[in-house]
Amino acid sequence: MALILDGREVSKRIREEIRKEVSLYVSKGLRAPTLAVVLVGDDPASVVYVNNKRKASQSVGIRSLLYHLPKDTPQEKLLSLIDELNRNEEVDGILVQLPLPEHIDQKKVILRISPEKDVDGFHPENMGRLVAQMEDGFIPCTPLGIDLLLKHYRIDPKGKDVTIVGAGFIVGRPLSLLMLWRNATVSVCHIHTKDIKKFTLGADILISATGVPKLIKADMVKEGAVVIDVGISRLGDKIVGDVDFEEVKKKAGAITPVPGGVGPMTVSALLLNTLKAYKKRFSHLISTTKP
Ligand code: NAD
Numbered sequence: 001m002a003l004i005l006d007g008r009e010v011s012k013r014i015r016e017e018i019r020k021e022v023s024l025y026v027s028k029g030l031r032a033p034t035l036a037v038v039l040v041g042d043d044p045a046s047v048v049y050v051n052n053k054r055k056a057s058q059s060v061g062i063r064s065l066l067y068h069l070p071k072d073t074p075q076e077k078l079l080s081l082i083d084e085l086n087r088n089e090e091v092d093g094i095l096v097q098l099p100l101p102e103h104i105d106q107k108k109v110i111l112r113i114s115p116e117k118d119v120d121g122f123h124p125e126n127m128g129r130l131v132a133q134m135e136d137g138f139i140p141c142t143p144l145g146i147d148l149l150l151k152h153y154r155i156d157p158k159g160k161d162v163t164i165v166g167a168g169f170i171v172g173r174p175l176s177l178l179m180l181w182r183n184a185t186v187s188v189c190h191i192h193t194k195d196i197k198k199f200t201l202g203a204d205i206l207i208s209a210t211g212v213p214k215l216i217k218a219d220m221v222k223e224g225a226v227v228i229d230v231g232i233s234r235l236g237d238k239i240v241g242d243v244d245f246e247e248v249k250k251k252a253g254a255i256t257p258v259p260g261g262v263g264p265m266t267v268s269a270l271l272l273n274t275l276k277a278y279k280k281r282f283s284h285l286i287s288t289t290k291p
Contacts, residue, residue, distance in 0.1 A: 041071035145265030
């Protein structure tokens with residue numbers, strides 16, 4: 001039976017470390033790290049994600065400012081809010097919850113966020129740093145969370161065959177680059193891949209990020225493989241991942257549950273990115289106050 005990779009437990013530890021570090025800076029007289037969260041409209045899943053992120057921020061002493069705009073907000077208005085947040089010295093990180101309503105060009109919005117405050121890591125400058133393996137950029141939160149989860153369980157991707165199913169801009173693509181940083185041999189599959197099983201069966205570490213429930217079945221998984229399930233889908237009143245968990249856990253060496261696996265790690269990575277943005281802003285003061 002597979003080892004369960006417990007994202008909640010690992011997150012608890014990471015958040016405790018962040019909380020301690022933040023409280024040290026605040027005790028030295030610095031203001032608290034601050035994350036501005038922008039939500040356009042009332043998409044129920046987005047509302048839940050935003051609430052989770054805000055609660056998690058507050059639990060570690062990161063101040064969270066919510067800008068909740070109506071669904072029909074004109075694009076120009078959203079862009080000028082971002083300009084204002086970019087200029088605001090009190091704000092370290094800016095997160096615009098995706099997806100945005102259809103009349104808004106998501107790419108324009110991402111481009112408008114200052115790369116220094118882009119804690120989601122979606123700005124091309126940060127994506128470029130990921131390609132160039134420059135550690136000072138922001139790594140998108142889900143790939144970073146997965147990397148931290150693997151690290152916690154001492155699962156080293158170096159020299160391993162890593163297959164990623166799903167090549168989305170938020171997870172699959174940036175994760176493939178991060179796994180290359182870790183010296184894995186990476187295969188990326190997507191909807192046009194002819195024979196996904198050919199790639200999944202060879203994987204030492206199999207990561208699925210498609211949003212297709214039960215896409216990954218036991219006969220697609222190598223005995224003893226590490227299986228990371230990023231997918232989040234709603235089936236009736238249940239949240240499920242991409243992996244047929246009950247069957248695959250009998251064959252895998254380690255597996256993430258959904259919920260309680262990658263989800264909490266993504267939020268923890270956001271907190272880490274916000275702390276990183278804050279520390280860069282106050283680097284002239286923090287170098288002397290660091291533990
Ligand atoms: P996306 O739509 O950008 O990308 C989906 C990818 O999956 C695409 O590359 C597509 O080609 C591929 N795909 C779709 N159906 C497929 C199939 N049948 N076979 C093979 N490939 C297929 O989506 P995304 O933003 O990358 O999100 C993917 C999933 O991850 C969603 O369920 C999303 O909710 C979830 N997600 C979870 C977290 C988390 O914290 N756990 C964070 C972000 C996204």
